[in-house]
Amino acid sequence: MEGFEGESSRLSAVYLEGRTLPRKVRALINFAAEDIHSADIL
């Protein structure tokens, strides 16, 4: 299937709206966003 690209899916970190996100959770999201690009799985 040369030339065809497979479906792409968005990976998100989700959390509840309407409350302040604790710093430790924000830090984990930032860490995951950087780490996943070095993990070679996307």
Next chain:
Amino acid sequence: MDIVDELKAFVATAQTGFFTAVADQLGVSNRLTSKYMAELETHLGVRLFQRITRRVGLTPEGEDLLARAPALLDDLDELLNDVAESSHGFSGVIRISAPVTFGEIYVGAMLGRFAGLNPDLTLDLRLNDRYVDLATEGIDLAFRVGESDMLSLKARKIGTFRSLVVASPAYVEQNGVPETPDDLLKHSCIVNTNRHSPRRWVFRRDGHESSVNVEGRLQVNSARAAAGLAADGLGIANAPRFAVREVSPRARSSP
């Protein structure tokens, strides 16, 4: 007692209707609780409570205060915790939800690396392929694949997965290589029922999208299991790259 403690005492009293509950929660006597409420009313210059025998009810001003004070106290607690954490490092618990395959392949290892940097932090990872309600299950953060249509959630994109079509060399030798999406209709396709539309496989070429509704006798609710069945020569699977990578020595992928 300062204004923060007075507000805490007010919220506890207003939510329960009894000064005795405040005494239990805050460790002060009933007499002192009454005194603190009187001081808060004096401080604000309005009556907050209507005293009905031993139970207390709220005035309209008290109702207004109760509507906003709990969130304000929660924000203040978070602010104080954040400031404390910035000087001492993170502590406490983060509860995380993730899909099973993605969680097993990536999230667990990633959390291990994050835990190594934060030795006082406890990480509670819960793997589940069903829909998880963050509010009722006490989850702080969930990793989700695909679009989220929940209005009560905020989402931050952290990456994009590409799906690959995979089969074993033995399967390809016996059944041929599909050259176009329509060619998949002649093949045994392995369906991952965790996908939003399990049998509708979507492809793009030169900016144009096309899809095909595949057929197959094997279906499974795991991308990794689907890729594994393909690697074992049982058909063609369509799975995210992270799941295919696990079985890649046994499978051949395209595109």
